[in-house]
Amino acid sequence: MLLNYITIAIRNLRKHPLYSGLNIVGLALGIAACLLIFLYLAYETSYDNWNDRADRTVRVASDINYGGSQMGFAVAGAVIGPDCGRELPEVQSWCRFRNRGSYLVRREGELQSNIREEDVLTVDSSFFEVFPVKVLQGDPLHCLTQPNSIAISRSRAEKFFSSPQLAMGQTLMLENEDRRLITAVFEDMPQNTHFRADLLLSLVNDQEVQESPPFWGMNNNFQTYLLLRKGTDKVAFSKKFEQLARQKIAITAQQVMGFSLEEFEKTGQYAHFYLQNIPDIHLHSDLTAELAVNGNIRYVWVFSAIALFILLIACINFMNLATARSSMRAREIGVRKVLGGTRTGLMGQFLTESILVSALSVGLALLLATMVMAPYNELTGRDLSIPWAQPLFWLTLAGGAGLVGLLAGSYPAFFLSAFNAVQVVKGDPSGPGRKKVGFRSVLVVFQFSISVVLILATILVFKQLHYIQTKSLGFQKSQVIILDDAYALGDRIYAFKNEILQNPAIESATVSGYLPVPSSRSDMNFFTSRVIEVDNTVDMQRWRVDSDYFKTMGMDLQSGRFFDPAIRTDSSAVIINEAAAKLFGFDDPLGKKIYTLDNTPGSTPKPEDFKELEVIGVVRNFHWESLRSNIGPLCFQLGRSRGLASFRYTGKDTEAVIASLEKEWKSLAPDQPFSFRFLDDAFNRMYRAEQRIGTLAGLFALLSVIISCLGLFGLSAFTAEQRTKEIGIRKVLGASVLGITSLLTKDFLKLVVIAILIASPLSYYLMGDWLSDFAYRIDIQWWMFATAAVIAVIIAIVTVSLQSIKAALANPVKSLRNE
Amino acid sequence: MIELKDIERYFQTGSLKTYVLRYVTAKILEGEFVSIMGPSGAGKSTLLNIIGMLEEPTAGEYWFLGEGVHKFNERRRAEMYREYIGFVFQAYHLIDDLTVYENLEAPLIYKKVPSAERKSRIADLLDRFNIVAKKDLFPNQLSGGQQQLVGIARALIGRPKLILADEPTGNLQSQQAEEIMSIFQQLNKEEGVTIIQVTHSEENAGYGNRILNLKDGKIDA
C-alpha cells in the first residue's frame, strides 16, 4: 500500500513539474531559513552548558543609583567575595576576576616579538575549583597560588611553545615588564561561554585588591562568582545574600559617608546587590562590565518567530497550490471512492505526497544551508555548522520533515478526501476546487502580512542606522586615526606625537585613553562643597586628556575655554559637559568650584581631603556612549593617559599617512606591534548588533517575499489555466489584453492590500518597541508604510502579471476548440 | 437484491423544488440484467446514482441485500464498493496518472487482496479483454473503446455482485458497443452478475432481460 502511495506520489510530482518545483523550492527555502535560524538559536541557548557546576554557581551583580546616575554592574568590590565566603556557609568556594583588558605578551628572551592577547583575566587561585575547566598540565588547585604565576590555554601553549608540555615552567613577559611563570596549561574554553580566557594571571598580592577599601559598593571592579554547596536552596540563599548586602551597604553609608542607610535611601538613591545564575548571563544580562558581548533573549524570541513564520509561509504555499489544483484531481478522488477507497486511504495518499515533497525539500534545504553557511557565520558573528555527525540532528530533521509534511499536507488531505464522489462522477469537476477560494485568500493575506511586516522592519532598522550614522554627535568622527598600543611606547609617545605633527597631512594629535567610542572609562564622585552630604554628590566620568584633545576630536564649547598648556593653573581646572552642568544645577558654570575626595579609605573625610577644581569651560554635549543611552555627565581634566593616540588628518592619502605613522612607530619601538583603526569604524562597531539585525531582517523579508511570490505565481498560473475558457470567450467578445490582465490581477491585488492594512499597525507596534531601546531615535512616519506597501504591491503585480498576460495573449480559438 | 420504495429526489434552487424522481418503486433481483431507458433529463443517471449510493434520495426507502442504505456511513459505503458494486461510466473515468495495470490493481489494493493473487487476477482479465499489450500504457494513450474495456475490467476485477453502468457505450462506435454489450451479457449469463445499465438505444436494451422506462421522474410500467 505504502509503496503504491509512493509510486503514485512520485509520478504526480513528475507530471506537474511547475507545481512540484514551486512547492519544493518554496519549502526548501523555508526549511533552510528555519534550519539556519535554529542552529543559531541552539547555539545561543547552549551558553555555559558545558559547565556542570553552572547550576550552583552564581555571579554577584548590582543595581546602583548614586550621584545622579543609575547603573547595573556585573562587577563588585574586591571585598565581597571573601565576605561571602566567610559569612555565608552555603558558599563552598568563591572566585574573583579582574579584567584589565588586553596585554602585550612575548616569550622571555632576545628577539621575541610581542603579540597582543585579548582574552586575559586576573583570577583568584580558586578558579579551577569554581569553573570545571580541564587542566592538562600542572596542579589545578595550587597553580595560581603564587604571586607571579600564570595558567595558559592549550592553544596559547602551542602558539608560544609548540606544546603544553614544553610550556610548563617557562616564562612569559607581559607588557615588557611583568615576568610570569607558567604553572598550568588548561584545555581551551568553549566558545559558548559568557567569558573566555586564554591567559589566567594569579591575583595573589595584587595591589588593587590590597588597596581596596573593606566596604561594599565601592571599587566595583571584580566579577565575583560564588560556588554553592550541593543541595543549596538557591532562592533562599539569594534572599540571605541580599540581606547581607543591605547590612553591608548600611555600614558603607555610615562609615564612609557618615549617614544612615535610611537617610541615603530617602534621596531616591540606592545600592542593591543580587545574584545571577550563570546559565542566564548570556541571554538575560546586559550590565556594565560584562566579560563578553552577550546575546539577547528578545532576539531569540523574535528569530524563533521569524523561523516559524517563514516555514508557515512555505507550508501555506503547499496547501494553497494543492487545494487549488484539487479540481484537477477531483476525478481521481471520485473514482477512487467508487472503487472502494476510504477517506483515510485517500488522506494517506495525499499525506504521502506532501511528506515526499517535504523530504525532498529537506534535502534541498540542507544543500542550500551548507552553501550559505560561510556568509551566514560572517553575518551572525558565530561559528556555526551543520552537525552532520549527530544522530539527534538527523532525528530532529526527520521528525521536522514529517511534521512539515503533515502540516502542509493535512489541509489538502482533509479537504480533498472530503470530495463527494457523485459531483465528480456527474462531470462537475470544477466545483469543489473553486469553493475554497475564501480560505485560500485568508492564507495569502497571512503570507503577505508577514512579508510586509518584515519589509517594514527592514526599512525601519536601516533608517535608524542611517540616523545614527548621520546624526551630529558633538564630535567629528571622520578623518581620525587611532593607534591602539600607544602606552607601549611609554613616555616616547610624546616625542612620537611631535614627530608625527611634522607631517602636513596631520592636523592635530592627542594622547588619551578616553574616546567617545568604547575605550577607557572611569567615573568619580564630585562634590559641590568640602563635605559629604546626602545630596551634594555627582557621580560622573572623569577623562584625563591633553590640551589638543578637543581640536582632534572636533568638540565644541558652549561657554568658557579649552585647556591651555601655557596657563599653569589649568592643572586644577575642569571642563564639564552640559549634562554635568545641569546635574550640578549651575546656571552659569564658569568659575564655579567642584571638589574631589582623596582620603584614606575608611577614614572620615576632613575638609583638607577635598581637592578643589575650577570649571573653566562647558563642552557641548557629545555622545560618549551609544545612542541607546542618554548623554550622561562627564568632565575633563588635564592629565596623562597614554592608552591611545589619535590623529586628525586631512582625509586625503590615507595610506601614505598610515605608512608614515608605521615608519615612525617602527623606528621608535621595533618590537611593538603596530595597530591602528579609524574613529568612525570604532563608532560603527557599536551598532554591529543593529547592523546584523537589519541585514537579517532584510534577508528574511526577501525570503518571505520570494516564497510568498512563488505561491502567488502558482495560484495565478492555476487561475489563468482554470479561466482559459472564460478568457477565450471574453476575447471573442472584444476584451482587450489589458482588460483581461487586470481582471486576473485585481483579485490577488485585493489580498495584498488587505495584508498591508493588517501588517501596518502590527509593525507600528513591534517596531515602536524595538526603537524604544534607543534614547535617540527616528520617528515612525507614514511614508515608511507607503514604501513597504508600494514594494509589496509592485512585487505582487509583477508576479501575477507574468501569468495573466500570458493568458490574455493566448489565442482564444485554441481554448475554445478544446471543449 | 435491490428494493426501492417511493423514492423521491428533488433539487432545490432557491425556494423552488424541482423533482427529478417521484414515487419510484422497483425491485431488482439477483441475476437480472436491467436497462433503464428514457428521454434525456428524465432522471436516469440520478436513479442509477441512488442505486450506487452516490446520491441519497430526498425521501423513500432503499434496501440493498436486505439492509437499509439510509443507515450506511461513508465507511460502510466504501465497503459496499469494495465487496459488491462495480461502476462503469460513460466517460470511463480511469485514473490518468496510473497505467492500465495499476488502474486494474487499485480496487484490489483497497480490498487488500494479496499481491500474488492481484497479479493473477489482473493477468486473467487483461487476457480475457485482449489488452495484455496495453497494460503499461496510460489511459490517454488508448482509444475510447479500449479505455471502456479497461473501465469494465476494473469494475469486474473485484468480482462484484452488481454492475452499474451509466451509458457505457454512449461515447463509442456501434461495433465497440456491441462488443461491450456481449461482454455484459456473458457476465450476466455465465457468472450471474446483476447488471443495471442506463442506455438510450433499444438495441443495447435488447441484451438485457428487463427494461425500466423513466418518464417525468416516474416509472412507466
Ligand SMILES: Nc1ncnc2c1ncn2[C@@H]1O[C@H](COP(=O)(O)OP(=O)(O)O)[C@@H](O)[C@H]1O
Ligand atoms: N445537482 C443538480 N442540481 C440541480 N439539478 C440537477 C442536478 N443534477 C441533476 N439535475 C437535474 O435533474 C434532472 C435529471 O438529470 P439526470 O438524472 O442526469 O437525467 P438523465 O441522466 O436522465 O439525462 C435534469 O433535469 C438535471 O438538470
Ligand SMILES: [Mg+2]
Ligand atoms: Mg444521464
